[in-house]
Amino acid sequence: MRSGKEPILRKIKDGTIIDHIPAGQALNLLRLMAITGREGFTLALVMNVESRKLGRKDIIKVEGLELKPEDTDKIALIAPMATINVVRNYEVVEKRKAVPPKVVEGALKCRNPNCITNKPNEPIKSKFRTISYNPPKLVCEYCGHVMTHEDIVKQLLSEA
Ligand SMILES: [Zn+2]
Structure with missing residues (x-):
């Protein structure tokens, strides 16, 4: 059978x-x-x-x-x-x-060192909006920096 x-x-x-x-x-x-x-x-x-x-x-x-x-x-x-x-x-x-979420909060760091979410004295959680689902691509809500799929994978794995 x-x-x-x-x-x-x-x-x-x-x-x-x-x-x-x-x-x-x-x-x-x-x-x-x-x-x-x-x-x-x-x-x-x-x-x-x-x-x-x-x-x-x-x-x-x-x-x-x-x-x-x-x-x-x-x-x-x-x-x-x-x-x-x-x-x-x-x-x-x-x-x-496994559909990428529309908004990714807190899980990733913005790669722009000048982004407000990276300032030590600002208790602001990172927030990204998904602009492409496959492959995923995210844009920082605060500074507009774009994270490519490669950036996302690298960062998730460096913290895993
Ligand atoms: Zn940013």
């Missing part, structure tokens, strides 16, 4: 499957999730498989780890439009699309 699914997506009891990751971003996502492979999770990583939607994509399957909804925004900033499937007892109980 054919299920029509990739073998990698089968037989996970409890955990998370992240699918439709833009090719090349799976390792960055693992770093963001602070997964090194030494935690004892059973982990499957597939990179550069063919995808009708994306051309090439990566897939991550982690057993024993359930991603929380609040992790979705950061994942979306690295792997926009990835699909997060939460699996319990072999069933997908939740499917989330």
Whole structure:
């Protein structure tokens, strides 16, 4: 019998499957999730498989780890439009699309050193508006500085 699914997506009891990751971003996502492979999770990583939607994509399957909804925004900033499937007892109980948030507050620092959010005496939280979703691109609400996807990934990973 054919299920029509990739073998990698089968037989996970409890955990998370992240699918439709833009090719090349799976390792960055693992770093963001602070997964090194030494935690004892059973982990499957597939990179550069063919995808009708994306051309090439990566897939991550982690057993024993359930991603929380609040992790979705950061994942979306690295792997926009990835699909997060939460699996319990072999069933997908939740499917989330990692859509970059419209507004990103506090999670990133503006790269403009003169931005008011970088002044030590100003208790102003950084705030960015998303001007492009795929790949994500953000503009600082205060100074207009634009963060590219590369900038965003670098910064998220340096703090991970
Ligand atoms: Zn700024």
